[in-house]
Amino acid sequence: MEHFTPSDSFSGGLLIGAAAVLLLACNGRIAGVSGILGGVLEARSDDIVWRLMFVGGLILGALGFQTLGGSLAAVKIEAGWPVVILGGLLVGFGTHRGRGCTSGHGVCGNAQLSKRSMIATLTFMAAGFATVFVLRHLIGA
Amino acid sequence: MKRSVSALVAGILFGFGLSVAQMVSPAKVLGFLDLAGNWDPSLALVMVGALLVSFAGYRFVRLRAAPLFESKFHLPTRTDIDRPLIGGAVLFGIGWGLVGLCPGPALAAxxxxxxKIIGFVVAMVVGMALDRVYTRGTWFARPQAA
Structure with a gap:
């Protein structure tokens, strides 16, 4: 438990919630990152700019955090390249197929008490827990 | 124009929040997913904080008939539990557990x-495109008008 960061994590969560409320209030959109990114692939010209602006904002937000003195030193992937590519493919395919990720289902959908989002959230959490259990405690990688 | 600016501001706030919460760190996420190890429950509090604000905020916003910069709300209406929802969530969870990144933190990172983070994001976009092809049978099928 020595890595427990309750105040950072809780306040970060408040900001994420505020971002979701802002996007709904202004644009009427769910702040689901996989949905926003996946929508770029649909290439509807009237719909693409705000999506790219949101994605650019995510990067700028992290850069702003660093500029204000926050550290992004821990932002690196330990896994090897084959796992990185496989993981990326699974996350992209799975969130597109399941219509949402940690933000779309986990935050926005659950905030609306959507049954689909609650079930999706429980499912991807369980799959994540199981995967790490297998990797770290069964295979011992 | 207005909705691009609001999307940018929301994205910045979101990316800043993910950074503050340390959710952009794959090791932090994997520490949360490692229930049987040296479990770090921090990220549960990200969800608690985000849900507190969004649960209350969404209700307040939806008292209005329409959002500020668009004519209507674009909200999912489906309530059925289908196989793609479950199967997709399983595959997503496996990928999340393999690397420790989900879509928002991956983009912010x-x-x-x-x-490797760039490689992960490229693979993620390819994965989305693959499901599009898998579902529609072809890349070129036009999406239904929204």
Whole structure:
């Protein structure tokens, strides 16, 4: 438990919630990152700019955090390249197929008490827990 | 124009929040997913904080008939539990557990310019495109008008 960061994590969560409320209030959109990114692939010209602006904002937000003195030193992937590519493919395919990720289902959908989002959230959490259990405690990688 | 600016501001706030919460760190996420190890429950509090604000905020916003910069709300209306929902969530969870990144943090993490993070994001976009092809049978089928 020595890595427990309750105040950072809780306040970060408040900001994420505020971002979701802002996007709904202004644009009427769910702040689901996989949905926003996946929508770029649909290439509807009237719909693409705000999506790219949101994605650019995510990067700028992290850069702003660093500029204000926050550290992004821990932002690196330990896994090897084959796992990185496989993981990326699974996350992209799975969130597109399941219509949402940690933000779309986990935050926005659950905030609306959507049954689909609650079930999706429980499912991807369980799959994540199981995967790490297998990797770290069964295979011992 | 207005809705691009609001999307940018929301994205910045979101990316800043993910950074504050340390959710952009794959090791932090994997520490949360490692229930049987040296479990770090921090990220549960990200969800608690985000849900507190969004649960109350969404209700307040939806008292209005329409959002500020668009004519209507674009909200999902489906309530059925289908196989793609479950299967997709399982595959997503496996990928999340393999690397420790989900879509939002992965995009925000592009800020550090790490080659593996760029590779992960490229693979993620390819994965989305693959499901599009898998579902529609062809890339070129036009989406239904929204």
């Amino acid at each position: 592009l800020a550090v310019g790490d080659p």
